[in-house]
Amino acid sequence: DAGVIQSPRHEVTEMGQEVTLRCKPISGHNSLFWYRQTMMRGLELLIYFNNNVPIDDSGMPEDRFSAKMPNASFSTLKIQPSEPRDSAVYFCASSLGGTHSNQPQHFGDGTRLSIL
Amino acid sequence: GQNIDQPTEMTATEGAIVQINCTYQTSGFNGLFWYQQHAGEAPTFLSYNVLDGLEEKGRFSSFLSRSQGYSYLLLKELQMKDSASYLCAVVDSGAGSYQLTFGKGTKLSVIP
Numbered sequence: 001d002a003g004v005i006q007s008p009r010h011e012v013t014e015m016g017q018e019v020t021l022r023c024k025p026i027s028g029h030n031s032l033f034w035y036r037q038t039m040m041r042g043l044e045l046l047i048y049f050n051n052n053v054p055i056d057d058s059g060m061p062e063d064r065f066s067a068k069m070p071n072a073s074f075s076t077l078k079i080q081p082s083e084p085r086d087s088a089v090y091f092c093a094s095s096l097g098g099t100h101s102n103q104p105q106h107f108g109d110g111t112r113l114s115i116l
Numbered sequence: 117g118q119n120i121d122q123p124t125e126m127t128a129t130e131g132a133i134v135q136i137n138c139t140y141q142t143s144g145f146n147g148l149f150w151y152q153q154h155a156g157e158a159p160t161f162l163s164y165n166v167l168d169g170l171e172e173k174g175r176f177s178s179f180l181s182r183s184q185g186y187s188y189l190l191l192k193e194l195q196m197k198d199s200a201s202y203l204c205a206v207v208d209s210g211a212g213s214y215q216l217t218f219g220k221g222t223k224l225s226v227i228p
Contacts, residue, residue, distance in 0.1 A: 033216075042220035043159070043203065056215070091158060102147055104161035105216070 002026070004108035006092050012114045018080040021111045024073055025094030033105060034067055034077050035091040043091070049075065082115045089113070120219035122204050127225045128194055136189045136222045138204030146207040150178050150189045153221065154200045162189070162202075191224075199226045 005024040013019060025032050033048040047057040049069045057067070064083070069075040079086055089112050093105040119141045128134040140148070147166040151159035165171055165180035165187060177190040189202055201221040208215045 043218040045216065045218075102164055102166060104149060104164060107158035107160070109158050 004092055004094050004106055006090075006108035006111055008111060009109060010112045010114075012116065013082060014116050015083055016081045017115075018078065019082045019086075019113065019115075021077040021090050021092075021113070023075045023077070023092030023108060025075070025092070026106055027073065029094035029096050029106070030072070031095045031097065031101065031105075032069060032075050033093040033095075034075070035093065035107075037089045037091060037110075046077070084115045087113055087115050120204055120206055120217060122202075122219040122222045124220070125223045125225070127227060128191075130194055130196060130226055130228050132194050133190065133192050134194060134224065136191070136202050136204075136224065138187045138189075138219060140185050140187070140204070140206045140219075142185075142206055142208040144209045145182055145185075146209040148178075148180055148187050148207070149205040149216075150176075150187075151203040151205060151218075152200050153203060159203055194226050196226050196228070199224060 004026055007022045031050050034046040035043050036046055037043045044059055046059045047067045048055055052069045065079055067077045089110045091107050091110045093107045095103045095105045097103040121139045149164050150162040152162050153159040162176055163171055163178040165178050168180055168182055170177055170179045175192045180187045191198055201223045203221045204219040205216055
C-alpha cells in the first residue's frame with residue numbers, strides 16, 4: 001500500500017517567495033494533519049482536516065500560512081510570503097477515523113524547507 | 117492547554133532494558149500514543165494506551181496510569197537500530213474537539 005506522499009522532499013528558496021507543500025493521504029483515510037518540526041519546538045500541529053473540512057487551525061502561526069483540502073486525496077500548505085524562521089521540516093499525516101480517534105497517524109517523509 | 121514532559125536524552129547499552137518516561141497534564145484525557153522517529157525520517161507508530169495498565173508488543177511495552185498522568189515506554193533487548201527519538205503524544209478532548217499534542221521527544225542512543 002502507498003503511504004502518505006509529500007512533495008517536494010526538499011525546498012530551498014529565498015525569503016519573500018511563495019512556498020507550496022503538497023500531500024496525498026492514504027486512500028480511505030478521512031483525517032489529514034499538517035505538522036511542523038524544529039529542534040527548538042519539536043513537532044507542532046498546524047491544522048487538521050476531517051472529511052476535507054478544516055477542524056482546527058489554531059496552530060497555524062500567522063496569516064502567511066494557509067491550507068486547503070479540495071478533495072479527499074490532496075491537500076496543500078502554502079506560505080506567502082516566506083521568512084527564514086519558517087525553515088523546518090513539514091510533515092503531513094493521515095488517519096482513519098474522525099475526532100477522538102484511537103487510530104494512529106501515518107506520516108509522510110516530510111518536506112525539508114529552507115528559507116534563505 | 118497541555119504539558120507533556122519527557123527526558124531530552126538517554127543512553128543505554130545494547131542488550132539492556134531502557135524505560136522512557138512521559139508525564140502529562142490534560143483537561144480531558146482520551147489516549148496516549150508512542151511514536152519512534154529515526155534521524156531524518158518520519159515518526160512511526162509504536163503503541164496506543166487509553167486504559168490503565170501495560171500493553172506488550174514484542175520487545176516494546178507501554179504503560180499508562182491515568183490517575184498519575186504518567187506513561188512509560190519499555191524497550192527490551194536493545195539493538196543498535198533502536199537508536200532514535202521516542203515521542204509521547206497525548207489526545208485531549210477537554211475542549212470538545214480532538215487535540216493531539218506531541219512531547220519534544222527523548223533521543224535514545226544505544227551503545228555497544
